[in-house]
Amino acid sequence: MHRLLLMARRLEESFATLHSYHPAVGEEAVVVGAFFGLTAGDYIAPHYRGALAAAYLRGADLRRLIAGVYGKSTAYNQGRFRGDICMPIELNVIGLFSGILGSSVGLAVGAALAMKLRGAPNVVVSTFGEGTSNLGMVHESLNLAASLTLPVVLICQNNQYAMSMSAKASLKCASVADRALGYGIPGVRVEGNDVIAVHAAVQEAVARARSGGGPTLIEALTYRVSGHRSGEQVAYQDPAERRDWQAKDPLRRLQESLCASGLLDGAGIAAVDTAVRSELSAAVQLAQQDPEPAPEVLGLDDVFAPENHQGVVP
Amino acid sequence: MHRLLLMARRLEESFATLHSYHPAVGEEAVVVGAFFGLTAGDYIAPHYRGALAAAYLRGADLRRLIAGVYGKSTAYNQGRFRGDICMPIELNVIGLFSGILGSSVGLAVGAALAMKLRGAPNVVVSTFGEGTSNLGMVHESLNLAASLTLPVVLICQNNQYAMSMSAKASLKCASVADRALGYGIPGVRVEGNDVIAVHAAVQEAVARARSGGGPTLIEALTYRVSGHRSGEQVAYQDPAERRDWQAKDPLRRLQESLCASGLLDGAGIAAVDTAVRSELSAAVQLAQQDPEPAPEVLGLDDVFAPENHQGVVP
Amino acid sequence: MTRLTYQQALVAAIRGEMARDPRVFHMGQDVGATSDGVMNSCKGLAAEFGAGRVIDLPISEAGTVAAGIGAAVAGMRPIVQIMFGEFLSLVMAPLACDAGTIWYRSGGKRSVPMVVRTLFGTGPHRGHPEDFHGWLCSVPGLKVAMPATPRDAKGLMAAAIRDENPVVFFEHMGLYHSVREEVPEEELITPFGVADVKRAGKDITLVAVGLMVQVALRAAAALAKEGIDVEVLDMRTPVPLDKAALVGSVSKTGRLLTLSETWRIGDSMAEAVAVVAEELGGARKIPISRVACAHVPRPFAHNLDKLALPNEAKVIAAAKALLSR
Amino acid sequence: MTRLTYQQALVAAIRGEMARDPRVFHMGQDVGATSDGVMNSCKGLAAEFGAGRVIDLPISEAGTVAAGIGAAVAGMRPIVQIMFGEFLSLVMAPLACDAGTIWYRSGGKRSVPMVVRTLFGTGPHRGHPEDFHGWLCSVPGLKVAMPATPRDAKGLMAAAIRDENPVVFFEHMGLYHSVREEVPEEELITPFGVADVKRAGKDITLVAVGLMVQVALRAAAALAKEGIDVEVLDMRTPVPLDKAALVGSVSKTGRLLTLSETWRIGDSMAEAVAVVAEELGGARKIPISRVACAHVPRPFAHNLDKLALPNEAKVIAAAKALLSR
Numbered sequence A, B: 001m002h003r004l005l006l007m008a009r010r011l012e013e014s015f016a017t018l019h020s021y022h023p024a025v026g027e028e029a030v031v032v033g034a035f036f037g038l039t040a041g042d043y044i045a046p047h048y049r050g051a052l053a054a055a056y057l058r059g060a061d062l063r064r065l066i067a068g069v070y071g072k073s074t075a076y077n078q079g080r081f082r083g084d085i086c087m088p089i090e091l092n093v094i095g096l097f098s099g100i101l102g103s104s105v106g107l108a109v110g111a112a113l114a115m116k117l118r119g120a121p122n123v124v125v126s127t128f129g130e131g132t133s134n135l136g137m138v139h140e141s142l143n144l145a146a147s148l149t150l151p152v153v154l155i156c157q158n159n160q161y162a163m164s165m166s167a168k169a170s171l172k173c174a175s176v177a178d179r180a181l182g183y184g185i186p187g188v189r190v191e192g193n194d195v196i197a198v199h200a201a202v203q204e205a206v207a208r209a210r211s212g213g214g215p216t217l218i219e220a221l222t223y224r225v226s227g228h229r230s231g232e233q234v235a236y237q238d239p240a241e242r243r244d245w246q247a248k249d250p251l252r253r254l255q256e257s258l259c260a261s262g263l264l265d266g267a268g269i270a271a272v273d274t275a276v277r278s279e280l281s282a283a284v285q286l287a288q289q290d291p292e293p294a295p296e297v298l299g300l301d302d303v304f305a306p307e308n309h310q311g312v313v314p
Numbered sequence C, D: 001m002t003r004l005t006y007q008q009a010l011v012a013a014i015r016g017e018m019a020r021d022p023r024v025f026h027m028g029q030d031v032g033a034t035s036d037g038v039m040n041s042c043k044g045l046a047a048e049f050g051a052g053r054v055i056d057l058p059i060s061e062a063g064t065v066a067a068g069i070g071a072a073v074a075g076m077r078p079i080v081q082i083m084f085g086e087f088l089s090l091v092m093a094p095l096a097c098d099a100g101t102i103w104y105r106s107g108g109k110r111s112v113p114m115v116v117r118t119l120f121g122t123g124p125h126r127g128h129p130e131d132f133h134g135w136l137c138s139v140p141g142l143k144v145a146m147p148a149t150p151r152d153a154k155g156l157m158a159a160a161i162r163d164e165n166p167v168v169f170f171e172h173m174g175l176y177h178s179v180r181e182e183v184p185e186e187e188l189i190t191p192f193g194v195a196d197v198k199r200a201g202k203d204i205t206l207v208a209v210g211l212m213v214q215v216a217l218r219a220a221a222a223l224a225k226e227g228i229d230v231e232v233l234d235m236r237t238p239v240p241l242d243k244a245a246l247v248g249s250v251s252k253t254g255r256l257l258t259l260s261e262t263w264r265i266g267d268s269m270a271e272a273v274a275v276v277a278e279e280l281g282g283a284r285k286i287p288i289s290r291v292a293c294a295h296v297p298r299p300f301a302h303n304l305d306k307l308a309l310p311n312e313a314k315v316i317a318a319a320k321a322l323l324s325r
């Protein structure tokens, strides 16, 4: 988990230099805590911010993920759609297939319905921003999940901003988890910068979902340390608030706790960091050198799936 | 108020014989309680079921309303759209302008925004079904109203059914009012068959809205004694449940209480009923005799409003 | 063979496919046993397959379509009922931007074998006549079916359910219980993208879908009495559009008349006109005309509704005008 | 006169109208002082008019449009920003079924003087290029503007805000900060429904809107060198469509080439083709051709995006093909 958290941090940091990326620096504990420890047949539908780390955690190849951000031929979708938000569905990772927020939450609920109908022992875990939570799609999906008792865990990655809009203005409730009451499902608040706490809360909800207990709404409170886009100035964030949250850095927090309990020391951290950095930089380098997609990838004849295609779920 | 309630009952009863009408028999206390006692500049956006009674209560002409149900030239909209759901906007009554539920709640919130922007001392009161409450539009509108502190009262006319679907299946929350917590606004439950209680709860919310206190979500619990459409068999309603609710008839309840407190007696009731019935049957008769719209009402050149048209709000 | 209504034929196809493939299920508002679907659109399905496979849902159109997509991506084959075509306006985001793009944007890794079925057109209850089918035709990745007969209702529905792609299936309320036709009891698969020549003719090509095919046929019969020989083409599936049949027919007749129950702009008939104009307009003079719904919001009063909608007389007049050009 | 960018011209029009009419206000996501609107689309408005008239909203597109309609009906004149055209797919119900119908269905009692402004097209940030403008054109009751120049951006925006009807106003991201033009500082009202002949010519009528007008002009200039004289028509407002200008031009040139940045089916150019085919196709041979975006979901990789989009070379090739028919 520490390695994953570090990878998430380095990944997000490194992309923070990329034009038009939406980094999740400071929010990695929500991503890792939410998606760590699921079984192979489970689906995830990560929020776009942090989606690369989520897909990596579920077994995606780092180079191919990064190639997707650049739109290279080695991307999972061959460069056909934005690799920063569109994830490898063949790995049961539901990303965005358009620029529209909220749909992925609806798809997650649908995948959970499939799990239930197929009698599969699987669950779906989905994250979404607090800004996204105000979309009708999220309301309808939560209510559908509740009314059909679906095996899905819905987690609000509340980083307190949606572009320049403070959650104080967009949400008058104390917590997005308060909305659970309106769907008659458990609502849980968890400290989003504590990866262990997030993970525990999610796993409790996963266990409930797996055993037929239906959905849970979790709010993991964190903070958008990055700009909305890479390089954006965040003048609209209160400096004191920002400092406070930077002090609650989730990576350092985990590292300190691991060190305190003797499971890790400075040298151990450095070793993992070195390994992570070299894995990442190797992947970035390869992805950058990968060719752009061939013209045929435009796929004028590939808008519709043919009969008996290979994408059928086993 | 008693006269209005009686009129609502007779109106809904009389239309229950009309093909494709959606009667509100048994739910009249919500309609009358919600919209009674507003000021002239206030707007209302009634749920489609009971909308005629609501518009009547706000001063609409009975004959013209009924002509709308038949699609006659004397209708407020000259027969251009369904008079059972589309109300006279010139009287500040926002009905439906399409067959899509939920929009009217969004329009209500927008009208409240106009009140606020204009610095008007007015409020908007809107009702909607419990089935409708599951639409994304209602969620987005509630949240917008809350985040902008708008002068609007949103009332769920919970008649426990949406077509054949029981609210037990569509809603897992104890009350639609529980959703208020998720918007950080007051949520109030009220007995929907008690017109006095509904009116009191709404007026409290109206006072709050008028004084800048923002929106309130109220659930008025009632029961759909009518079929979804006129004449529909309601085999899916539990007979015992139905009987129980019929015993709680809102009209009888008001009448008994008025009689108990000596404000009315049997003769008085009969007199009002006779007056109401004759007003109604006169209106129905006139409306039935009214001519169908002239071909020009088709309005091939009237899809767009001309400059400086007469519909501009003063 | 049995004589079936359009509604019976649709339900027969769904029953057949649900029996054949356990991945097929049906969801929507009022589709379950208590109601059997608006206008009996799901008659008997819940009784036969149970509430587990015929699922009643709250009023949440956009969420429902998104859930259908998610279920499809995860291995099921959902049939999603959106009660009326008018409500397609609520689901364009998941339909056009997700369902239509997933095969392409996943690089061919997962498809969306989902049928969205919806009632539309002026029917016995009035109300909700809009279809907006042109919106769906305009975006890549969605197929669109609008059967005109019970036989096609059955064959196209079965084909839609077996298709690996999202299909929006329009069921005309005015045809639902009114026409009966011999329909094979056994499996019937009508391929998408193949127009049906309902009547051969040499003077004018008259193109339509859905209920308008019947109007076209009546008008053609009347015109025949006056010596005007009209070829009537039922496009059946606006996407894929059978361009070859369309262009072939107009090459022969030299004239094109299209008939739309909806507004003239941006619907599948407008595309038929554009295709013909592009393919043939440079080679010869082609008189072309569109008969369509009056360009006003669909009116309610019975007489206004009739004035707005195309009918036999309007088609006959337009055909004659084309010939006199 | 000052030289303004397209973005500056838009903001100038909004400023002018907000100063002139206290009923005009602006709302949307990220429109307030902290951000000044995506791509500076609201630059300085909040500073000048305050948070009371330039209102930041949560992410709730459908609710936002419905609120705009409600505010308009109750006497205000809202400008509603839907950040990107792609998100119009979320608001079709209130837009097409309410905003477009209220004047008509209220029997002319209230109108909806609302502007929905939205960014679209391939721009500096990539992403969200879709416009779906054909959907809006297809339903009665909505006006649609797609300016191609700073001058028209200003004049059409002012006209849109003064219009008593709902207008969907498309702002091209690729034009936003790239072109500059002399724009009058004083009030400028450009009437809707009047096409602009950008270049007179006698061989081919080339029709476009938005960024494609520039592509058309470049292609025309190149073709002129080869002796091919192209008339370039900027339709400016797809609704109302200036049919007279369109038909007049094609009557003169005898050939029609349309240029769409979006998919070819059901967009405003498809309607232009249909109108010309109906009006002129019976009288003479008219070679017609459409150049449009490849009919696939808009691709991401830079080279695929370029392959998919129309460009000068494709227009030139299509023009020559038309002439050789």
Ligand SMILES: Cc1ncc(C[n+]2csc(CCOP(=O)(O)OP(=O)(O)O)c2C)c(N)n1
Binding pocket: A049, A099, A100, A101, A102, A128, A129, A130, A131, A132, A133, A135, A159, A160, A161, A162, A163, A224, A228, D029, D059, D061, D083, D087, D090
């Ligand atoms: C439906 C929709 N509306 C608006 C946008 C534009 N947009 C992209 S990211 C973003 C902010 C999202 O906020 P939140 O959900 O809190 O996620 P965060 O960016 O904070 O991670 C917005 C408004 C969008 N992509 N989709």
Ligand SMILES: Cc1ncc(C[n+]2csc(CCOP(=O)(O)OP(=O)(O)O)c2C)c(N)n1
Binding pocket: B049, B099, B100, B101, B102, B128, B129, B130, B131, B132, B133, B135, B159, B160, B161, B162, B163, B224, B228, C029, C059, C061, C083, C087, C090
């Ligand atoms: C968006 C939308 N979905 C579905 C319908 C079809 N429909 C009409 S009335 C109705 C039931 C509404 O239930 P509720 O809101 O509880 O109101 P009630 O009928 O009980 O008064 C439905 C589903 C509709 N008109 N609009």
Ligand SMILES: [Mg+2]
Binding pocket: A129, A130, A131, A157, A158, A159, A160, A161, A162, A163
């Ligand atoms: Mg956020």
Ligand SMILES: [Mg+2]
Binding pocket: B129, B130, B131, B157, B158, B159, B160, B161, B162, B163
């Ligand atoms: Mg109800």
